Each structure stands twice: as structure tokens, then as C-alpha cells.
Amino acid sequence: MTYDVARVRGLFPSLGDGWIHLDPQVGMQIPDSVASTVSKAFRALVSAPGGVYPAARQSRAIVDAARLAVADLVGGDPRGVVLGPSRGLLLNILAEALNTRVWLGSQVVVSRLDDEANLVPWLRAADRYGGKVVWAEVDIENGALPPWQYSDLVVDATSVVAMTLASSTLGTVTDVRAVAEVIHAVDGLLVVDATNAAPYMSLDIDELQADVMVVSAERWGGPQTAALVFRDPDYLSRVRPVSLSPNAEGPERLEVEGHQYAMLAGLVASVEHLASLDEAAEGTRRERLVTSMTSLSHYLQRLLAYLINSLDQLNTVRVLGTADSRVPTVSFTVAGVTADKVVRRLADNGICALADVSNRALTGIGVNDVGGAVTIGLGQYSTPYEVDQLVRCLGSLG
Secondary structure: OOOOHHHHHOOOHHHHHOOEEOOHHHOOOOOHHHHHHHHHHHHHOOOOOOOOOHHHHHHHHHHHHHHHHHHHHHOOOHHHEEEEOOHHHHHHHHHHHOOHHHOOOOEEEEEOOOOHHHOHHHHHHHHHHOOEEEEEOOOOOOOOOOHHHHHHHOOOOEEEEEEEOEOOOOOEEOOHHHHHHHHHOOOOEEEEEOOOOOOOOOOOHHHHOOOEEEEEHHHHOOOOOEEEEEOOHHHHHHOOOOOOOOOOOHHHHHOOOOOOHHHHHHHHHHHHHHHOOOOOOOOOHHHHHHHHHHHHHHHHHHHHHHHHHHHHOOOOEEEOOOOOOEOOEEEEEEOOEOHHHHHHHHHHOOEEOEEOOOOHHHHHHOHHHHOOOEEEEOOOOOOHHHHHHHHHHHHOOO
């Protein structure tokens, strides 16, 4: 397996702007193949599925292709792929669609490591239907979400555990499989937000034993669209339908209205882009995805180690979290300098970074007491030179 970052960078026209993009949490840069596909689709896909004329058949084919692409990405079944505009909306729909008996007298376990998108829907549903909310806590020393605590948190009355596969700020990767064993022992539902992990690692919903997995395409260079994947497609028949169509079946039961077909075309193109990151990848798209994402992961893990080691050499910089298993995402503080000032200095030097990302894990660590934290992330196109430029700029603050 080889990863040619120079070749990959050539797939992103936006990198010609001269900026160093270390802010993939708000959207990875978009490959030319995805942008071209969306543009072309906007000119052609103007009809809803269901008709017998060519445009309608083409729209139907795009929806089917999008379900298959997401299924290949996570190792799932296309019959269990629900499509929508964002993970927050899809998770809200899921929480509302679960039978009210799931909530009455029961509890949901959520985590402070998660993004708000996988917290707010469950908090609201529990409040509305009388469920109890229990929190899994983050180890503030290493930024990890200890799986052992779920043995105490999950009880017979637990109906749902919602957790992230990787943190969007600390980069921590969680032991989902260990938690799955605990929640399945009481016949509960495990909902995993894989949005922050999908750009960096090969996903396998069966291996993780997640009942439902959510991903969002803009995080790996796709358009603003998302998907819920049910490991068992038959589970869709047990949820309350929210579709405006009385004849909706399968995943369409949780799709309120029609889709933006051009965006779904871009979704398919973005998954194909991921599958082609390693030129040596062969076989089915699923096989090429595993090869390419493994190659990308190895490259970025080496670059992440170089990044953290370089930051540790700066006396004024403190990297938050020391967990061994992590995606290439880092949050840090700079002594005596607020996060917003650090980000402005980085921007003055052509570097995109994020300040004061809304995250309960960072709040628990206490970043608000020291002026906030700066969050950065690596992308498919990141290079050692860009890491050096970041470190040089941070060093000038001391």
C-alpha cells in the first residue's frame, strides 16, 4: 500500500488558494471530481423518482447508487441506508421515530465526548417522553472515554446508548465494540456517530456491532449530505414512519421528503474518490475503500505523530489528551494567549484553524479558564511542510 500525497493534492483545486487548511471539522476540501459531478447533476437531475421517463429513472438510479455507496463505505447493507441533509436532522428523526415505549420508564446513555449533533436529539426525546439521561464521562487526563464505566451505567432499563467513534476535538477513538456487548446484553440500541472517524479510517459496522451508524459526507470531501445506516435493515419496520408518503417502505420510512439528487450524485463521487486514494487499490469498491483508507490512515498517523511531537517541543503549547488511539485531530492551548488570538495569528500567516469549538469534553477539561482551545485537523492533502509552518507560527507567539 502506498499513499502519494502529492498526487492526492492535485485532486483538490481549492488548494491552489495558497492557504494551509487545518479545519476539516467544518468540511474537508472538495475534490474536483465531486464538484464536477454535483455541477453536472444540477443540470440534469431535475425530476423525482417514480416516473417512466428517463429523467425520473435517472433520479431513482442516483438514490440507489447513494445507498450502495454508503453501504460500501461502512460495510453495511444498502437496504438499511437512510439518506438526509445532515446528521443532526437524521438523528432527530431517529429519536422521534423510536416507539414511545422505548422512552417511558427507560434511560438513554450519552457521552460528553460527543458532538452536540449526537446529544441534543436524545436529550430532547428523553425530556419529551419521560426518559432518564445518564452521562458517560471523559477521562480529563488523557481525553479517553473509558469503556468500563458502561458496565455501571447500562442497566436493564437502558434503551439507547449514543456515542461517538472519534472525537472532533481531542481525536480520541472509542472502544465501541466493548460498549456494544454491554448494551446488547439488555437488548438496547447502540447508535454510533462515525462522522469524525469516517475521513480517516476504514469502517465496518458489523465489526463494531453498532446497531445504527451515522456519517456526514462533508467531513471527507463530499457535499452537505448524511446517512443513517441500520446494521439490520429489518429494524426499519419497527420504527414509526415519518415520511410524507403513505407508501414509504424500508429506509424511505425515515426520509421525510424528496432528496436533493445532485448532492446524492456528489455523495457517490466522494465515496469513489476515497476508494481511489491509493492507486494500488483493486477489486470491488468496498475492497478498494478498505485498501485506500488503510493507506491513508497509515500516512496520517505518521504525520499526526510528527505534529504532536513538534507541538510538544514548544514550551508554551499544551496538547490536550494523550490517548494512544486517535484520529489526526488535535486541540491545544497556548500559555498567555487566548484561542481566538492564536487563530487570528495563524490566519495572518495563511493557516486555517478553529477556536473555541463548542464541545463538552473541552469544557470539562477546563479550557474556558485559560482562554479557550485551538482545534486543528489533518486532511487527505496535509503535508509535513504544513505542520512545520503551523509550528513555526505558534513558536513566534512565545
